[in-house]
Amino acid sequence: MANAWKIARKSNAQLPLVIVIALAVVLVLLGKAQIGLFDGARAHATDLMAPMLEKMRAPVAGFDRWIGSIGEIFSVYEQNLKLKEENARLRQWRNVAITLQGRVNRYQALLHAVPDPQMNRVLARVIGRASRPFLQTMILDAGRGHKVLPGQAVMDARGMIGRIYLTGQRTSWVILLTDLNSRIPVTIAPRNVQAMMTGDNSATPVLNLMSHTVTLHAGEQVTSSGDGGLLPAGLPLGTVVSDGAGGWRVSLLADAAASQDVEILNFSKPPEAPPPTAQLPAEAAGLKPQAPPPPQTAAAAPTPVVAPSKPKPAAPAAPAAPASDEDEDR
Amino acid sequence: MASLERTTVPPRFRYLIATIPALCGLLGAFIANIPISVMGGLVPAPLLALVPVYFWCLVRPDLMTPAVALMIGMAEDVLSGGPPGIWTLAFVLTYALVARQRDSFAGLASFAAVLGFATAAAFACAVAYFSVAGLAFLTPGASLPPVPPILGELAMTVLFYPPGTLAVGWLHHKLVGASRGDV
Numbered sequence: 001m002a003n004a005w006k007i008a009r010k011s012n013a014q015l016p017l018v019i020v021i022a023l024a025v026v027l028v029l030l031g032k033a034q035i036g037l038f039d040g041a042r043a044h045a046t047d048l049m050a051p052m053l054e055k056m057r058a059p060v061a062g063f064d065r066w067i068g069s070i071g072e073i074f075s076v077y078e079q080n081l082k083l084k085e086e087n088a089r090l091r092q093w094r095n096v097a098i099t100l101q102g103r104v105n106r107y108q109a110l111l112h113a114v115p116d117p118q119m120n121r122v123l124a125r126v127i128g129r130a131s132r133p134f135l136q137t138m139i140l141d142a143g144r145g146h147k148v149l150p151g152q153a154v155m156d157a158r159g160m161i162g163r164i165y166l167t168g169q170r171t172s173w174v175i176l177l178t179d180l181n182s183r184i185p186v187t188i189a190p191r192n193v194q195a196m197m198t199g200d201n202s203a204t205p206v207l208n209l210m211s212h213t214v215t216l217h218a219g220e221q222v223t224s225s226g227d228g229g230l231l232p233a234g235l236p237l238g239t240v241v242s243d244g245a246g247g248w249r250v251s252l253l254a255d256a257a258a259s260q261d262v263e264i265l266n267f268s269k270p271p272e273a274p275p276p277t278a279q280l281p282a283e284a285a286g287l288k289p290q291a292p293p294p295p296q297t298a299a300a301a302p303t304p305v306v307a308p309s310k311p312k313p314a315a316p317a318a319p320a321a322p323a324s325d326e327d328e329d330r
Numbered sequence: 331m332a333s334l335e336r337t338t339v340p341p342r343f344r345y346l347i348a349t350i351p352a353l354c355g356l357l358g359a360f361i362a363n364i365p366i367s368v369m370g371g372l373v374p375a376p377l378l379a380l381v382p383v384y385f386w387c388l389v390r391p392d393l394m395t396p397a398v399a400l401m402i403g404m405a406e407d408v409l410s411g412g413p414p415g416i417w418t419l420a421f422v423l424t425y426a427l428v429a430r431q432r433d434s435f436a437g438l439a440s441f442a443a444v445l446g447f448a449t450a451a452a453f454a455c456a457v458a459y460f461s462v463a464g465l466a467f468l469t470p471g472a473s474l475p476p477v478p479p480i481l482g483e484l485a486m487t488v489l490f491y492p493p494g495t496l497a498v499g500w501l502h503h504k505l506v507g508a509s510r511g512d513v
Contacts, residue, residue, distance in 0.1 A: 028419050049364070130411065
């Protein structure tokens with residue numbers, strides 16, 4: 001083969017090479033200025049590949065599971081015992097969580113708390129995964145046709161996996177929390193420490209604290225803070241772990257490598273509406289509700305000003321009493 | 331060396347055969363970037379598209395031109411999903427290196443040939459890494475990309491070079507080489 005290569009002709013295209021190198025440099029700079037330069041082509045290519053990926057999904061997932069289970073064969077019995085014990089503990093915690101959720105709902109009603117934003121969920125299937133040096137992503141079988149939009153959070157049963165960053169008509173790409181380009185504002189419970197969780201292509205993203213005076217403890221819970229309004233607050237992310245060098249990282253709850261079905265959260269903050277009269281704290285305490293304000297018309301405007309000083313307006317108060325009874329009955 | 335002799339390839343097929351190096355590069359980019367992980371994401375995909383670029387840059391630079399290398403690099407960029415232009419620049423600069431040192435690379439055989447390709451692949455990965463690092467340096471708050479993933483990609487690329495070069499070598503001897511000088 002060496003002889004065959006020796007007789008190869010020399011290229012006489014030196015000038016195009018210089019031009020092509022210049023073009024490549026321009027492309028890199030254009031990509032820096034406009035990060036979504038190839039997004040349309042990527043989304044189109046993924047849409048085209050989607051049927052093939054869906055067909056290959058089952059055998060590849062089976063092979064993947066088989067490879068992953070080789071090392072676990074010898075510890076099945078111990079794992080089974082451990083899982084049973086963990087399951088029993090989790091059932092206890094589930095009951096506690098249900099009780100506490102009910103209490104939180106009652107407190108929210110009493111305190112006129114702003115209700116949590118409504119979230120639509122789209123269930124999607126993972127049809128592809130890619131782990132490249134500069135990108136860790138997964139591909140879902142839901143796209144713009146299913147009202148999936150860039151920025152939406154992707155969750156599995158345990159916690160958040162990542163965010164949608166590119167959508168085709170039938171597919172979408174997820175940027176994982178571990179990816180180099182992922183940055184999520186987070187809150188660390190129980191002291192509500194604010195931090196930024198930054199991916200670095202390792203399994204445990206880095207925590208960059210907003211304040212340098214706070215100290216963290218391993219095992220504290222990390223959730224999304226909702227800052228910026230892009231993600232809902234309170235999405236479970238993981239627990240704090242030490243990196244051994246004085247810094248802190250997050251051990252993620254979700255396992256992006258094993259997730260097969262995920263939820264895409266369509267989060268949008270609803271405008272704050274005035275609550276119905278029956279939910280006001282005064283009524284909840286058994287007090288008489290205020291009479292509703294009269295309509296704002298030019299002719300009737302002076303009337304409410306003088307109404308309290310006259311004894312006659314007691315008559316309109318009569319119909320208000322049954323109304324309050326009705327409210328209390330409700 | 332019968333394959334290097336002028337043969338009577340029908341004229342209508344000559345231009346079709348001339349596209350084989352480019353098609354092989356595009357096919358390599360496509361196969362390597364099928365988003366399927368068979369090892370739980372532990373093993374990165376190799377740069378399969380670099381094998382035909384390297385091979386035909388040495389053997390038939392008239393067919394593997396800088397423009398073709400640019401096109402294959404762009405395909406790798408589109409399909410891999412990384413920052414735009416990174417692999418385009420890496421492929422074109424690697425092409426320039428191999429074209430400049432063609433005599434040195436072409437004289438290598440057996441294990442030394444693998445080492446020669448490993449050098450070219452290491453250069454491509456280094457260009458890609460430092461390009462991304464440069465972009466990260468220009469972006470406030472961005473961190474440098476970790477080194478182990480790109481080393482893993484390099485190792486997988488070198489590992490896939492022997493079977494890859496066997497495949498493109500077979501195509502070259504059966505189709506491309508036979509039309510040497512005719513195109």
